[in-house]
Each structure stands twice: as C-alpha cells, then as structure tokens.
Amino acid sequence: MKTLHQLGERELIRQLARLLPTRADVRAGIGHDVAVVAGTARHDFLLKSDAVIEGRHFLPDTPPRQIGHKALGRVLSDLAAAGGEPLWGLINLVAPRDTSVARLRAVYQGLASLARQHQLALVGGDTTEGAALELHVFAVGRAPRGTALLRSGARAGDVLFVTGALGGSLAGKHLRFVPRLAEGQWLRAGRWATAAIDLSDGLATDLAHLLEMSRVGADIQTGHIPIAAAAFKSVENETPGFSKAGKLLPSPFPSFGKYAENISNLWKKRAALLHALGDGEDFELLFTVPRHKAAALAAAWRKKFRTRLTAIGTITPGAGQLVWSAAGKSLDLKAAGFEHFR
C-alpha cells in the first residue's frame, strides 16, 4: 500500500486531479498557477488557494507579521503571474489552543497590511484548533476576459525572462518578498508575455512546469541567471566540492592544480548557481516573450519598473527538452549535485 511519501506530491496531485469534475466555464484548472473561470462578460475570475504551515514554511520564532505577509503573499504571487487584479480573500486558520492571541493578532496584521496594499478585501474564513499553526488563504482575482497569463502559452523562439535575483531566499526574502503584481498586470495588459509562472519551487522545477504545460523545451544560459547576494552568502558556510548533504561532488574541472583559490571561487559560483536553480520561494516571475518583442519589452520595462529583468534563455521546439548551457557547452546538472531536482 503506497504512501503519500512514496508516491510523491506531484504524482499524487496528477492522480487525484483525474478524479475531479469540471465545468464548461472553467478555462484553466489544475496545473496552472491559478484556475481561470468565466466570471462576467468582461472578466474572467482567477481562483487560487495556498497554505503556510509552522515548521515547514515558517518557524516558531518567525516574526508573526511576516507569517501573515507570506501566507497572503504566496497567493498574490500566483495572481501576479496570471496578470490578475486581486479582489477578495478568505482565511482558514488552524492554531493550537495555547497560541497567544497577541501572536495571532500580529499574523492578521501582516495579512491585513498586504491585503490593503493591493485592495484585497478579506471577507471570511474559518478557525479550528489543531496541532500546528497554519494559514490557508483563498483568493479571487480577475483579468479581462481571455487575457490571463497561463503556463501553457510559450512558443518556440520566445525569449525567457526572469525578474529579480534568485536563490538564498531562506535567509529572509521568503518572508518579506514583494509579490510582482504590478509587473504581472503590466505584462498582461501590454500583451507582452505568451506564458508566465511564479517561482515558488525553484527555477529548475518551475521552468519544467512551464515547459510541460506549453509542450516546449528551453535552452538556458546559466551564466545569465541572476544570482541573489543571499545565494552567495549561503554558499559561504558550505565546503567547496561537497553537496549540501555532505556528498563529494565530481569536479567540473580537469584537475585541481596550482590555482586553488580561483578554483575555490569557481566552486562557489557553481554552488551559488545551484541555489539559484533549486532553492525555491523566490516569488519572482518567469515569463516568455516573442523574440520580435523582446528588445522593446526590455526597454519599456526599464522605463516602467526598477525591478531587475534578465533574459536567461530561449524556448525550443522539443517538448520537455531542457538544456543548461554555459559558455557554449551544455552542462550536466546531475553531475553537479543536482540530482534531487527533476
């Protein structure tokens, strides 16, 4: 009898999703950042739910306002990827009976503050006693009919862009990130993007989702991937040549020679890149833009936003074929200690 752990979360979702009924008015369901349903004559509605659980998404000593910020921010980040405008939200709270009311108030202040910034009304929910503190946030947003950005629109030749810088989010960004709502709405309204996803599971995993839903491949220039300072910082405590799990990594260099210090720096850069690819919870946007619009998009973006924008690769026709290139050579991520992704 298989357990959830043996099957894996992704395969479980795939199996359960097959059981669930749909309706003719559902434009996009399970597998996208948000579900898109026919709302009004002018707008589609975007539906999303997500959860944060103590011990998994935050710790007992996490400042409680940041718990609330993260709980709602995760959902807003998904709405952002679709280019949606947030409207209404509900919160299911689970809390142990000895939870301090002051802590819960601060959690809700964090929720309320972010909701207010984005004109989201919090209109209901449920409260239950349970073993750990949990917040389940459900949000409804909208986008003009037929315009919501999905994971499934990328086409061969499109340029892949990513906002911000990636990796090391656990050092603090995962609690304080700014959901890219303005950017997502602007991309949607200007019809710049063909597909988009928010980076919650890490670039490598989320890119794979986008490619799968779009049935395309990608060639990524690893040297272009914007690596966050926090990713470099988190490398400082790691031993060059060893994976985070303490496993000796095969050397990507022909031999350890006289330039020991340079090699150490190369190891560090490689290790930081692995953080940028795998860490998750960056809550940046990854999106695709037709090649002929890419330069204009980059120029218009710089006029409109201070948010960093980087082209990191191109979409290729072969479904699921993901190539990581560095200096013209393809890179074997598995050999670089990346075997637990994909």
Place this chain on the structure above:
Amino acid sequence: MKTLHQLGERELIRQLARLLPTRADVRAGIGHDVAVVAGTARHDFLLKSDAVIEGRHFLPDTPPRQIGHKALGRVLSDLAAAGGEPLWGLINLVAPRDTSVARLRAVYQGLASLARQHQLALVGGDTTEGAALELHVFAVGRAPRGTALLRSGARAGDVLFVTGALGGSLAGKHLRFVPRLAEGQWLRAGRWATAAIDLSDGLATDLAHLLEMSRVGADIQTGHIPIAAAAFKSVENETPGFSKAGKLLPSPFPSFGKYAENISNLWKKRAALLHALGDGEDFELLFTVPRHKAAALAAAWRKKFRTRLTAIGTITPGAGQLVWSAAGKSLDLKAAGFEHFR
C-alpha cells in the same frame, strides 16, 4: 498573555475581523454563512471556506469517502443557507507523509461524487505534508443579484422554520448528510425567507447567531423542536438526572414520587431535547418567513419536497431576547444542564 483557548474562538474571530480590510463591492462579509460580493450585473458571488481535521471532525477509522463528503458538504450547506448555486471549488490538503494513497483517493472520490451531484467544478488547491489529515475547502457560488439569503433579515413577527430533525448527528449523519441546496435555492427563488442559517454548531448557538445578526429575539416552542431518532438513541447510554459530563442536574420536577418510570421517560425526552439544541453538525436549515406567508410556504413546501419542515417559534422585537417555552411556561435551559451554551 491570553491564549486562543482562554479568549474563545468566537471572540477571537470578532477581534481579528476588525483588522481586516474590505471593499465597496462586498455586500456581506464575516459573520454570515457566506460572504456575498458583487459579481456581474445579474449575479452576486458567494464565497465560503471551511475545514475538516482528523480527530476533530472525523476519526482515523472514518470511511474515507465520507471524509470527502463531509469536507465539501459543510461548505455546500452554507451555500444552501444563502440559496446559492455552487460553481467552483478548491481544496487544500494537509496529510502526514505516511498517509496511504488509497485512502486519499477514496477521500477525493467522496469529494468528487458530491461535487458532481451539484455541478461544482473542483479546479485547484494545494497539497502539504502536516501532522494530521486536513481538508480545507473553498467554494464559490452565485445567486441572482441582491437575493442571497443572509442571517440578518429576520423581522419581528416572522415564523421560524427548521428542516429535518435535530440532534445525535455524531451517530452518523454528520458524515452522510445531504446539503439542503435544492431547498435553499427554492426558498431564495420564491422569496419565501427573510433570513436563513445552516445548523452546524447546534440549534441554540446558530439561532443566537441569526438573532444577533438580525438584531431581534425569538420565542421558541421547545415542544415543537423536531428531535432526531439518533438524539433519543444517544440518550439511552446516559444516566437520567446527570449531565453528559456526569454532573448531577437539578430536577425540573417538583419531587421524585411514585411515577418513577414516567419521570425517567420525561428525563429522557428532556435529555434528547438538549441533544437537539446543542449537538451541532445537523446541517439542516433554520429560516424565517413573514407570518402572512407561513401557511402558504408550508403548503408549497409539502408539494415540492419530502424533507421534513417544522415551525418552531416566532421572531420577537427585543434584540437578543431568546425565550424557550414549554407548555406556556418559559424554560430555564441553564438549570437543565445547558450552561455551556450561550
């Protein structure tokens, strides 16, 4: 520093609700069975979320299809009270890593089966590992603009009706109940009801919610309250004269005399009534109808539904004044072992 347990769930919600932002398009928010928001020119949308947690709403040996049925049924019961038409739902699943996939599949079959019966599409959600099995269900429904039944519309003189029979739900009904969607929609469409609520916390508590939101009182004929067979059954294992907690109750009779058996039966009836008032999870509808429509409603109901319908009292003008009457005398529920309610 106060804890959640010390403050109580209801007061916590009251305090947290004050922190949360709203919008001009929110017609009814926290405090109602569902939130009502302005959707289209023709429809309002109804938003609701609720949770079931292992050890609290179901047990490790509960048949898993019934867990799914209950998780969605609770939310549909709230939509029913508003007279809503279910549209779309999302599910946040929390499960221990050693949960069997077969069990989860059966839970989702229960969800899917009930969703299909009511044309609800299940379009997304989230899966997280956690200590206990939990299902958080979010649903969106709709009702023609301005017609959704709320807790707040009861007026002095209205007649209070309840569907089905109450009490003893824990014996099985709490896992197998039929959400009263057809009845709620019919009440809404025919403009019969001025206010409605679904019975999830027990008649005494839910009635108090309705009275509070409507700022009225009620005079309830306890002899009219439809007591479920399961409520009588659950009394059989209780000792007459003692509360469920084993506390000696003050006798409602002048003296214990020669009619010991009759007195025992009276005790049993009284005890069953307490179950009907307090047990919760009946998932029946409690609603108010203007006095001049009450007879016509009862006649039209009998033609349309086989669901039992009972008039149990009338709405009175004094806000919060709730009188339980039996044979013309008002009944002191507190003295009858009812002190933990209201």
